[in-house]
Amino acid sequence: MHELSIAQSIVDSAREHATLNGGRRVVRIGVRVGEISGVAVEALEFCFGMTVQDTDMDGAALELERIPVRFRCSRCAHEFHPVEFLGQCPTCGSDGATMIAGDELGLSFLELE
Numbered sequence: 001m002h003e004l005s006i007a008q009s010i011v012d013s014a015r016e017h018a019t020l021n022g023g024r025r026v027v028r029i030g031v032r033v034g035e036i037s038g039v040a041v042e043a044l045e046f047c048f049g050m051t052v053q054d055t056d057m058d059g060a061a062l063e064l065e066r067i068p069v070r071f072r073c074s075r076c077a078h079e080f081h082p083v084e085f086l087g088q089c090p091t092c093g094s095d096g097a098t099m100i101a102g103d104e105l106g107l108s109f110l111e112l113e
Contacts, residue, residue: 003040007047010107011057017110028061028111034104035069069102 014026033039041064048062072079073089074096080089087097 003043004047004051006039006105007044007051010048010062011051011055013107014057014060014110017107018112021112024112026057026060026110027113028063028109030063030065030107030109032065032067032104032106032108034067034102036102037105039105041066065108067101067104070100071097072100073097 010029010031014029018024018026031044033041033044045062045064052058052060068081069085070079071082071087071089073092073094075094076089076092078089078091079100080091080097082088082097083090087099088095089097
């Protein structure tokens with residue numbers, strides 16, 4: 001279950017940023033999770049709860065923003081959600097699309113008290 005190590009990394013990063021900002025208490029942590037990042041969001045939420053339990057971050061809320069897969073056509077620059085993960089542009093029919101979103105995993109915000 002790699003979600004446990006991801007949860008620990010999120011907590012470590014939040015602590016580090018809180019320390020850099022005067023050691024204030026972390027209230028909320030926002031995380032962007034791409035549709036095809038390979039992260040099971042329910043498992044991440046569970047592991048986060050275990051990771052912060054009985055620590056200085058107990059009670060901090062984890063807010064996960066799920067990011068859908070998006071492609072951009074290299075010919076016409078149209079952005080679209082692929083059908084069955086095929087990169088064919090629905091506007092011009094080109095096969096030269098590139099994935100621009102959906103595989104990310106990272107902190108998006110921290111709310112400090």
